[in-house]
Amino acid sequence: MASRLQSTLPPIALPLTSFFSRLIPLPSVLGTSISVAEVFGHLSFILMAVSYTLDDLLSLRVLATAGSLSMTVFTFFHPHGRVLWLPFRWNCLFIFINAIQITKLLVDEIRASRLTDSEKEVRERFLSDMEGADYARLLNICERVDYEKGAVVMRQGDENEFMSLVTEGEIACVVDGVETYKLNDGNFVAEAALHAGAKVRGSVKSSATLVTTKPTSVYKMHRGQLIDLLEANKSLKKSLQNALSWDIVQKLKSQRHRLETSEHVSENTRKWTGRRNLQTGERYVALLEAMIGDSPTISAEEKSVVDKYRHIHVIDDRRHTDALARCGWTEKEYEEGCKAGDAAASEEHAILAGQSRW
Numbered sequence: 484m485a486s487r488l489q490s491t492l493p494p495i496a497l498p499l500t501s502f503f504s505r506l507i508p509l510p511s512v513l514g515t516s517i518s519v520a521e522v523f524g525h526l527s528f529i530l531m532a533v534s535y536t537l538d539d540l541l542s543l544r545v546l547a548t549a550g551s552l553s554m555t556v557f558t559f560f561h562p563h564g565r566v567l568w569l570p571f572r573w574n575c576l577f578i579f580i581n582a583i584q585i586t587k588l589l590v591d592e593i594r595a596s597r598l599t600d601s602e603k604e605v606r607e608r609f610l611s612d613m614e615g616a617d618y619a620r621l622l623n624i625c626e627r628v629d630y631e632k633g634a635v636v637m638r639q640g641d642e643n644e645f646m647s648l649v650t651e652g653e654i655a656c657v658v659d660g661v662e663t664y665k666l667n668d669g670n671f672v673a674e675a676a677l678h679a680g681a682k683v684r685g686s687v688k689s690s691a692t693l694v695t696t697k698p699t700s701v702y703k704m705h706r707g708q709l710i711d712l713l714e715a716n717k718s719l720k721k722s723l724q725n726a727l728s729w730d731i732v733q734k735l736k737s738q739r740h741r742l743e744t745s746e747h748v749s750e751n752t753r754k755w756t757g758r759r760n761l762q763t764g765e766r767y768v769a770l771l772e773a774m775i776g777d778s779p780t781i782s783a784e785e786k787s788v789v790d791k792y793r794h795i796h797v798i799d800d801r802r803h804t805d806a807l808a809r810c811g812w813t814e815k816e817y818e819e820g821c822k823a824g825d826a827a828a829s830e831e832h833a834i835l836a837g838q839s840r841w
């Protein structure tokens with residue numbers, strides 16, 4: 484065996500041939516003997532099999548790499564006496580790919596382990612579903628901003644490109660001079676229908692003036708950067724959408740609570756409700772404007788986001804038609820996904836719609 488190996492192996496490997504072709508005696512039930520190279524062959528498949536049972540990505544990749552490494556040894560010192568170059572080269576490629584991915588995972592783990600105490604606390608309190616590495620990636624695009632009490636965070640009607648998470652403090656939301664809501668720690672600000680899956684990268688008109696009523700801190704992130712990050716990280720997207728969904732539930736519940744308990748509101752319930760309704764309509768218009776922009780078409784995917792948003796926020800047909808009119812669209816145009824009178828866009832839209840059916 485050793486002599487056959489020696490005849491095909493690259494000269495550099497020749498000193499190792501006697502080791503890998505050495506026979507190890509086995510208990511009689513398993514057969515007579517096994518070579519060291521074959522031990523690596525079996526080990527490779529055992530490691531691969533175990534790796535498939537693991538959920539933890541890092542451990543899975545480490546074991547898969549060890550499996551591929553064992554396979555390269557087996558194919559290089561193959562008992563038939565010839566190097567099996569085809570599986571050898573493929574396994575080298577698998578090792579290379581896994582090594583890159585393992586490095587990325589390790590970098591993420593290191594990043595996650597270097598969080599400050601206050602960053603860790605924010606994760607534990609408001610983003611506990613988020614993996615440490617995903618949270619670290621999110622922090623990369625976040626800027627912490629601290630406001631004094633009484634600071635104006637944004638004004639009603641301002642174009643705003645940022646989404647924020649309040650990590651501490653309190654912010655009053657004022658619409659046409661009437662306070663409609665108070666944002667507290669854990670609330671998202673200007674989430675622009677992200678909870679419904681909208682990918683609004685640009686600016687959205689603010690539906691309220693936001694004024695801090697206590698010293699307040701937020702994590703502020705650019706919406707475009709956030710959406711790019713979410714598109715590249717499915718697990719981050721899922722956990723952030725979870726957090727946003729809970730935020731919506733919390734906001735709706737606390738609005739009801741506020742309506743029932745606050746003296747200030749009960750004195751002016753009609754006025755408050757009127758402003759809230761107005762604000763809901765304005766936010767819907769702002770969302771449609773941001774999604775449609777100047778484009779003469781709206782895709783089926785965008786429409787399904789709009790439908791989801793309407794369902795969550797109970798936007799009835801009248802409000803929907805009014806909002807469309809404010810954006811310069813008719814109900815019919817919206818249903819068809821294309822503005823009338825724009826022949827080129829209409830043709831292109833029909834082609835794309837036809838393609839998507841395939």
Ligand SMILES: Nc1ncnc2c1ncn2[C@@H]1O[C@@H]2COP(=O)(O)O[C@H]2[C@H]1O
Pocket residue numbers: 656663664666671672673674675687688689690691693734759762766
């Ligand atoms: N009544 C309210 N209920 C919940 N959140 C609000 C309210 N008013 C304002 N906000 C938040 O303040 C943000 C102001 O900008 P947006 O309209 O983009 O999004 C708004 C919400 O995130």
